Amino acid sequence: MAINRRPPPPHPLLAFRFWGEECVVYHRLSGDTHLLPARHAEILQRMAEGVGGDRLIDHLVAEHAMDHEEAAELSALLLSSYRDLGLIDPGGG
């Protein structure tokens, strides 16, 4: 399965470093670091860029060879986890 290895766009709060199937994410405000599967970190990048809802699900279906239901489930699960961790704004996507 192809994983997007493009350099992360500059982001005011999150920094990413990918190694193979893993990624370490750094949150600039809290100073916390998180070790994530690369695929989940790439989804976090999308969410942090403001991609959410149906656009994110469409992206998962297109890029990660998932069916729509799987993609919706993963998207909801990650959104909730990342909000709990403070990695994305609770109010935004």
Added chain:
Amino acid sequence: MRISELDRNALKAHLSGRGLRFRTGPFSISLRSRVPAMVRHIERLYPHAETLDGDAFIDFHLAVDRVAGLRRWVKPQVVFSFDGYRPFKPLPLAQAAAAFEWGLNWCIASSSHQYLIIHAAVVEKEGSGLLLPGAPGSGKSTLCAALIHSGWRLFSDEMVLLSAADGRIHPVPRPVSLKNRSIEIIKEFTQQPVWGERIEGTAKGDIEHMRAPESSLLPPLTATRARYLVFPRYRSGCSAELSPLSKGRASMGLIENAFNFNILGYRGFEMVSDLVDSLACYDFTYPDLKQALDGIEQICSQKP
């Protein structure tokens, strides 16, 4: 001029006067103390340190003084100070050398933010640095002591100084601090080293400081690139097990062991990430020193 070129009286005069000024790694220190054990500690364990002129810039003005008042006679104590500030409670007089070594570690870790400082031993051979982070009891200092008697050079048994300016590891080769059973293990391993005095009953148990062999200190060390990262874990009775460690996990392990990661912030994250990029990373469980050294040789014989 080296400290070894000062005779006992001159050394005592410096220590009890304006302070003995010397360099250890990139740091310049002025140390004052009238405690006889401190004179012996510096004389035995810092003979290679370069002394500094009276007008040299000093990073750390340190003192190890006896506590005044009743404590001069009843259970005498010493207290460590840094620029007149006393960050720690006094310790028993017999622990003066430990107060100095721990105090200096604290000074470096809490104020040298031109470096990312990681709690790990560092040794070097043929231009390649080997980092050995580890929790207390992992055996990193024991392993470090054995390695510097096996062809490796001592950068530090306690801290990695990763420079923010050049991405290199800078040496700060001070005495190796060994605890409890490690002292006898290393004394059996090598007949050669010079030891400080045994300091009993410290918060970390019994301690002795070992002077690194001359071959691991001279000619003076220069900054190096790290090539290998090994998280050692001593476990009695197990069989040696060497497993490659992913860079993500290695990065998290280094961050966990960094003293000032939060102070450096995003720069610290970049420094750890760039460091990990260049490292071959392993977890290594070992049951004894011989198998530990064999494992390290095996790691370093592979191309990173």
